[in-house]
Amino acid sequence: MELRSEEQQQKGNKGKKIVVISIVILIILIAIIGAAIIVLKQEEKEKMKLSVNGTKASIPADLILTDSNTGETYYSINRIANLVGYNFYNGEYRKYSEDKTKCYVECENELAMMELNSNIIYKSNSNSKVNFDAYEIGKTIKTYDNMLYATAEGIQIAFNTRVSYNTSNNTITLYTLPYLVNYYKQAAEKYGYTGISEDFITQKTLVKEMLVVNKDGKYGVVSTKTFGNIIGTKYDKIVYLENTGEFIVTNEGKTGTLSLNGDIRIGLRYDEIGLINGKHSIYYAKDKNLYGVLNQNGRILAYVQYDAIGINRSLFPTADIKNDLFLYDNCIPLKKDGKWGLADKNGNYILNIEYDEMGYVEKVPVAQENSNNSIVNTTTANQRSDRSTNNVIVIPEIEGIVIGKNGKYGVVNKTGKIVIPCEFDKIFSITNEGKDDVYLERNGRTVSLTRYIEENTNNNTTNTVTNPNTNNSSNTNDNFVIIL
Numbered sequence: 001m002e003l004r005s006e007e008q009q010q011k012g013n014k015g016k017k018i019v020v021i022s023i024v025i026l027i028i029l030i031a032i033i034g035a036a037i038i039v040l041k042q043e044e045k046e047k048m049k050l051s052v053n054g055t056k057a058s059i060p061a062d063l064i065l066t067d068s069n070t071g072e073t074y075y076s077i078n079r080i081a082n083l084v085g086y087n088f089y090n091g092e093y094r095k096y097s098e099d100k101t102k103c104y105v106e107c108e109n110e111l112a113m114m115e116l117n118s119n120i121i122y123k124s125n126s127n128s129k130v131n132f133d134a135y136e137i138g139k140t141i142k143t144y145d146n147m148l149y150a151t152a153e154g155i156q157i158a159f160n161t162r163v164s165y166n167t168s169n170n171t172i173t174l175y176t177l178p179y180l181v182n183y184y185k186q187a188a189e190k191y192g193y194t195g196i197s198e199d200f201i202t203q204k205t206l207v208k209e210m211l212v213v214n215k216d217g218k219y220g221v222v223s224t225k226t227f228g229n230i231i232g233t234k235y236d237k238i239v240y241l242e243n244t245g246e247f248i249v250t251n252e253g254k255t256g257t258l259s260l261n262g263d264i265r266i267g268l269r270y271d272e273i274g275l276i277n278g279k280h281s282i283y284y285a286k287d288k289n290l291y292g293v294l295n296q297n298g299r300i301l302a303y304v305q306y307d308a309i310g311i312n313r314s315l316f317p318t319a320d321i322k323n324d325l326f327l328y329d330n331c332i333p334l335k336k337d338g339k340w341g342l343a344d345k346n347g348n349y350i351l352n353i354e355y356d357e358m359g360y361v362e363k364v365p366v367a368q369e370n371s372n373n374s375i376v377n378t379t380t381a382n383q384r385s386d387r388s389t390n391n392v393i394v395i396p397e398i399e400g401i402v403i404g405k406n407g408k409y410g411v412v413n414k415t416g417k418i419v420i421p422c423e424f425d426k427i428f429s430i431t432n433e434g435k436d437d438v439y440l441e442r443n444g445r446t447v448s449l450t451r452y453i454e455e456n457t458n459n460n461t462t463n464t465v466t467n468p469n470t471n472n473s474s475n476t477n478d479n480f481v482i483i484l
Contacts, residue, residue, distance in 0.1 A: 076147050076149055085107065119137050139153070237249065241257075246258065246296065248273050251268055255268060255271065266294060331401065358404075408423050426441040440452055
């Protein structure tokens, strides 16, 4: 009996050991499984994710770079273009090259240009994609493996796209303007508004979390966060100025500007107001078919007395001009009573209004009938985009502007000083292998601009006339060569 009891006890102890071992093994397995789950979650967290318009998207390996010194995140301009529906091109707009230090991106309504090591983005400020305004960003454009990169700020400006990077879940989020328009159009209707602005330029307020709404034919501005009023719905028209963050508003046929807070900047007293330059916040004002220049607070820089502001770009199809109204970030062309001059960004005259022409335009003979039904020869401006010779208005190499007086032509620089006196019959350019070379012609003899400057420099002759408003010069160098 005692032997059987001892045997049973041994069996009981053995069973307890098995249970204990099983429990220990189970605890270890649970710990291993828990650790594996934590590792998987950590790996999932560390793996970058991308959301475009609320939908998960595949993320290109070269989408982002991180500056090891500053920790700043940069995004591939090319890859972002593909993600948000823009076209991407290497090189400079209208230059037709594959220069990988420059690029531009384009959608149906807008175009933006960027360049390596520059903190300026040029964007077309109208649907015509002709005039451009400069947008300054905090960090310059970078390059890696022949691709250009910009910060979130640059991406937002270039693509009109909301960009965010959530470090807690390692997710990049993009919301494009068309998506935002569709989303907030429906939201506006729920808040009792008739609709939103249909103007692409004005819809860009959505990137800044604002919305121009319509209610019974009147426009106002609300916050997209709360739909609270920023500007009441009482204006016939509202146009957003992205670069200055202000609004051009119109009521009862008169136009002015408002700040982001709805404060009046320029009173509603003009027939038309437009932006000359966003960086310097300079506006033109039109009243009774005359033009003037104002600053953003409505102070008059140039009185409303001019027949025209800016140049006629159609006469200079090959000109390297980003803004018809504002040349070299300083010069505003003004025309009054048939005469031209220049004002600077502060409205001060830098070239008196006494010149017959702004730019050289080739005159071509046109046959016309006179009152006696006989043919006579007259001349008219050549507006054709000729394959070889071109009209000239700007000369970027010397920051020059061509002027004409009494049938003779010369060049002033961006401060209004004459660098080539008005004593030439023609100043034109010839396009050769994609490059425009400028030539001067006098008395049938032609010399290149480069040689003219070299000759005058070598002869210790100054190229700058002290008086910016005279076409007299002691330089009569006729050391020209015939090239045509």
